[in-house]
Amino acid sequence: MMYRLKKILLPTLLLAIVCSSCRSNKTIPYFKNIPESEYNKIRQSAFTEPTILPDDILDITIQTAELTASNSINEAATNNSVVAAGGQQRVTGFVVDKEGEVELPILGRMKLAGLTSYEARNLIREKAKKYLIQPTVQVRFVNFKVTIIGEVGRPSSYTMPSERVTVLDAIGLAGDLTIYGKRENVLLIRETPEGKEMVRFNLNDSKLFDSPYYYLKQNDIIYVEPSKGKIASAESSRFSMLAVIASLASTVVLIITRL
Structure with missing residues (x-):
C-alpha cells in the first residue's frame, strides 16, 4: 500500500515542481x-507636471518680512485640517473647491484649478506683493x-x-x-x-x-x-474545502441513519 502511494505521489510532486519553475522563468x-x-539607449517619456484639480489639498506657505501677515496665512492652513480618504488621517492645507478656487486670508479667493504647482506659486506671489514685502511662496500637493x-x-x-x-x-x-x-x-x-x-x-x-x-x-x-495559476489555485482550494464539507456531511448522515 505504501509503495503504491509513493508511486502516485512522486510523479505528481515532480510535475508541480516543473510547472512552478516554468512560471518563474517565463514571467x-x-x-x-x-x-x-x-x-x-532607452527613450524615456518626458515628465509633465500634474495640474491642480477640484478637491485637491494644497500646502501653501507664504513667507515675508511682515511676520504678522505671513503668520495669519500659514496659521489658517494649519487650522484648515481635513480628513483624508478613509477617515484615517487628518491633513492640513487648503482644499480646492468645486469651482477650482481656494480662499486665502488677506489674499482672498483665487482660482488655481488647471495650474501646475509652479504656476500657482507665481500667481499667489504676484497677488501677495500687493500686501506683503518681498513674499516667497511654496505650493505643493498634500494629497x-x-x-x-x-x-x-x-x-x-x-x-x-x-x-x-x-x-x-x-x-x-x-x-x-x-x-x-x-x-x-x-x-x-x-x-x-x-x-x-x-x-x-x-x-x-x-x-x-x-x-x-x-x-x-x-x-x-x-x-x-x-495569473491563471493563482486563480486555478484559489479554485482548487475552494473545491477542496467543498469536498471536505461534503465528506463530513456524508459521514454525519451515515452515523444518523445507523442510530
Whole structure:
C-alpha cells in the first residue's frame, strides 16, 4: 500500500515542481526584451507636471518680512485640517473647491484649478506683493495619492512626497508584484474630466519607459491582475474545502441513519 502511494505521489510532486519553475522563468523578470548593450539607449517619456484639480489639498506657505501677515496665512492652513480618504488621517492645507478656487486670508479667493504647482506659486506671489514685502511662496500637493491593488506585496493607497512619480516607483512602494502577478497586463485607471481612462502596461516590454502614462498623476489606480495559476489555485482550494464539507456531511448522515 505504501509503495503504491509513493508511486502516485512522486510523479505528481515532480510535475508541480516543473510547472512552478516554468512560471518563474517565463514571467517574473522585467524588461526581458532589452539587450545588455542597449541599457543606456532607452527613450524615456518626458515628465509633465500634474495640474491642480477640484478637491485637491494644497500646502501653501507664504513667507515675508511682515511676520504678522505671513503668520495669519500659514496659521489658517494649519487650522484648515481635513480628513483624508478613509477617515484615517487628518491633513492640513487648503482644499480646492468645486469651482477650482481656494480662499486665502488677506489674499482672498483665487482660482488655481488647471495650474501646475509652479504656476500657482507665481500667481499667489504676484497677488501677495500687493500686501506683503518681498513674499516667497511654496505650493505643493498634500494629497498626491496613488493606489496599488491586486497581486502586490502591500496593496494600499500611498501619499507621495513628490509630484514626479513613475509606475515603477509606485510598484516599488507596494513591495513589488508577487510571483502570481501578471506582469504583461498591468492596468492603470485614471480619473479625467471626461471620465475614467484605462491603460494596460506590459512590464516585460521596455516600451513602458516611453509611454505617456509612465509618470503617474494624483489619484491614479494601478491594478495587478492575478495569473491563471493563482486563480486555478484559489479554485482548487475552494473545491477542496467543498469536498471536505461534503465528506463530513456524508459521514454525519451515515452515523444518523445507523442510530
